[in-house]
Each structure stands twice: as C-alpha cells, then as structure tokens.
Amino acid sequence: MKKTSFLSKQADSLQPSGIRRFFDLAAQMEDVISLGVGEPDFVTPWSFIEHSFHALEQGYTSYTENAGMLDLREEISNYLLGSFGVNYDAEKEIIVTVGASQAIDLALRATVNPGEEVLVVEPGFVAYVPTVSLAGGTPVTIQTRPEDDFKLTPELLEAAITPRTKAIILCNPNNPTGAALTRNELEKVAGVVEKHDLLVLSDEIYAELTYEDVHTSFPAIENMKERTVLISGFSKAFAMTGWRLGYATGPEEIIQTMVKIHQFTMMCAPTIAQHAALEAMKNGKSSVDYMIKSYKQRRNFIVSSLNEMGLSCPNPGGAFYAFPSIRETGLSSADFAEELLQEEQVAVVPGNVFGESGEGFVRCSYATSLKQLDEAMRRIKRFVDRRI
C-alpha cells in the first residue's frame, strides 16, 4: 500500500481555475445562452478546412520541422510585416506552437530562473499565473483599475517592479476586459520596461480584433523588439481554436531555446493544422475581415444594450468581450453570474476569476450570433430590473 502522495508539491499547490466550477454549474443546465465562451462562434472558414482535406489526401501526415513548416513560418513572417510592421526572420526568429498557450509556456520556461518575478496584468487570462509558477518563477500580479478602463499605466507598472523582476506578460487587446492600449500608451509602458531592463511576453492573440485604433504590436515600438517575445496564433481571428495552432516570434536566442524545449516535449505542432494555417495566411483575409466586421457590430449592440439597462460598460477597443460593472445590482460577481444562470439561463463569467480587480464585473463574450445576443440581453435586462 502506498504511503505518500505521488504528486509534486508544485503541481498539487496549483489552484484550479475559478472558471472550472462555473463551467460545471452551467453544463448541467438546459437552454443556456452562453456569453461565457472565449472562442469565436464562427466555424473555421471552409477553404481552410478544405485545404486540410487536400493535405491529408496528399499524404502530409508525418512530423514537420521542430519549429514548424518553413513555408508557414515564411507566411507568418510576411503577415506580421504586412499587418503590424514587425519583421522577423522565418528561419531563426519564429516558432510554430500548439496554440498560443504553449508559446507562453515555452517562452517562460526558456527565460525564467527560480526566484525571478514575472509580472502578470490582471484582470487577465487565467493561465498566466500558473504557467509562471510551473516555469519556476514567482508570479506578481498588477491590478489594473476600472477608472483607467483596466489599462496598464506606467505608474502601476513601476510600483510592481522589484530587483527580482525579470519579465512582464502583457495581453493586448486584453481578455477579459477588451482593453486595447494605443501606441501612445504602449510607448509609456515601454519607457518603464527599458528603464528596468525587462523582458516582455506580448500576448497579441486578439491583435486583428481591434475596432477603434489600428493595433500596435509591442515589438514595433522603438527598442522593444530585442526584449520582446511576440505571442499570437490562429485561434481567435481565424476561428481555429480546436486546431491548436499558435506561434511566437522574438530574438533568435530566445526562440531557438524555445525550439529546443519544444523538440524534447512536443516534437512539432500538428501537421494538418499547419497546412490549414498555411491556407489561412494565404487566402484568409476576406473571411477574417467579415468576422471582424460582425464582431464590431455585435460589440456596438451589446455595449449599448448593457448601458441602457444600467450596467455601466465602457466601449472595449478589442477582443470579443464586454466587461460591464454589476455593482449597481449590489451583488458580487460570483453571485451575479450564478443567480443569472439559475434565474434566466444566461452564462457569463464572474470577473474575479480573472484577478481580484475583476470583482464587481462580469465578462460577456459577444462571439455569439446576433439572435442569441438579443435574447441574452432581454433576459439580463429582466434579471437586472428585479435588482436595481
């Protein structure tokens, strides 16, 4: 009989995501309209799917280069240059990964030493803090404020830096708040980053989904390219979440170290997904543009509906999330989400699962058909009217 737990202390001490409990609750119910989903409602554009059939028929079923097919890396390089004006060498400075999630993991494992601190901006994606811990680093959160529209300010950044700070993970546009930093705001952040010689992991998975200003990629800012790992992928703008395909670009030294870890732990990203992504890069623009246009219209719709019913919601500049305040109802985020689910069968995600500063807010994804959004707004209004 075994006497002790076989689990590692570190893995055992990881806190399960607050989203999990809520998922279990929502999954048991019927007729739920979900605004809780962090992925597009669009199915992957048909030409990408059809191209993957073709690749399979041609027999592309073996491994690819560890860093991903060179054709694909070249297409990514062209795409980043054309879309955001950042220039990366396809052979040395780009790695294709299993989703942006793996790119974040690799980047952290390639750069962080035990005891070094990594800054995580909150409210933020739920995986950053645990991934930093797993890489041996110490996560330090920065709580952005509603009065700044949840944008990272140079003052907040400066206040969080210690002699042990190594890096910052910056998600722009942000999940869950939809906050998108302008070039000017990013330049101010860059000033602090350079002063303290920090590394930046810039998660730009929502880069294409910006609705007001053109997206500024962090490495496009002066002197930032040499200290930035840009992380992105195909999941969001290209509606390819299930294909699990992302990429990272950055200084050769870091990318090649990521490739080294990747070759031992993953070999390569799925071949068939790489072929679909190749088609997405070559011929995907019109499909992507159509989806962006739809998201923008739905954003306008959900933001004005939420404000009309008394849930104050700033206009998010990017991603596909609205992050309204629910303080007027007197409920906590968790109670709001749970009671809304029970009474009106609408699923939203409590803001506090994304960090303590998300308390008093809920995340509503508008990656949902207009018909569903319309009905969801009717139900939320009914719920709110009973409380305000």
Next chain:
Amino acid sequence: MQEQEIELLQLIEKNANLEPSKIAKLMAVSEEEVRELLRSLEEKKAILGYSTLIDWAKVVQKEEVTAMVDVKVQPARGSGFDKVAERIYRFPEVKAVYLMSGAYDLSVSVEGKTMMEIGRFISEKLSALDSVLSTTTHFVLKRYKHDGIILDDEDDNDKRMVVTP
C-alpha cells in the same frame, strides 16, 4: 455616408426582418439615421424590395417545379438581346433571366406547379416567340443552397463548451 449605406445593406441583405432600432445599435448610429438611410436607398432603388426566403415544402404539400431553360435567340438590330429578353421576362412564370456567354444566349428560370405546366409554357409561349431559335430545358431535382442560404442545414448547432477561458 457610402460606407454606412454598404454596412446597412449588408446587414439587411441577409435579414430583411432586422428592425431599425437593432440596426441602429449594431451600427452605433441613431434610429432616425437608419430610417433616413433606408428611405434614401429605397428612393434611389438600391433597395428594390424586402422578400422572404420560404421553404414552402415545410408548410403545405405543394410541389413547386423549377426549370432552367437555355435559350438561343436571334438578336434584333439596334436593341440586341434586350428586346427579346423583355418579351420573355414579362411572363409571370419567368422568375429570372440572364444573358449568358457561351453555348446559348439567355438563361431563363421558370417556375410552375407541375412539369406539364412548365412544358406547356415553354412550347406554347417561349418557343413560339419569333426570335427564339431553340430551347433546352433542365428541371431542378433538389435545392441544396439558394441565394447563399443552405437549405435543410440541420447541423448548425453550437458545438462549443458552455464556458471556456
């Protein structure tokens, strides 16, 4: 202005039933502006009508028959194909007429209750026109997709999990 017109038209092209109040929210403009845009688009005949795409088979046991007819015609001096086309498209049985490149001249879509009825129309009316040289009739057996809409698309339910990060 033109950008707004295009956005509005693209919204109602797929759903003529969209209320102006909703369109206003989607486009982030006032409802009055939407009504004004609609009025001006109707005036300049950019919007010609608001039709509904119906799958009649779901409601009544009514067999609709559609035929695509390839028509070769003798063009007329001065008016080319236009006069002949007009002679044809004025018939209410004719749902669409296109001038084509290639092996024939006009593509004519005809609807009727039975094949017999369509056959009668083609032999007695269409082929009987002086300028019509020949016709080849193809009956539609099944409609899969019409005007960009997939019929009987039963597999369009949301396959995502209810809550994801």
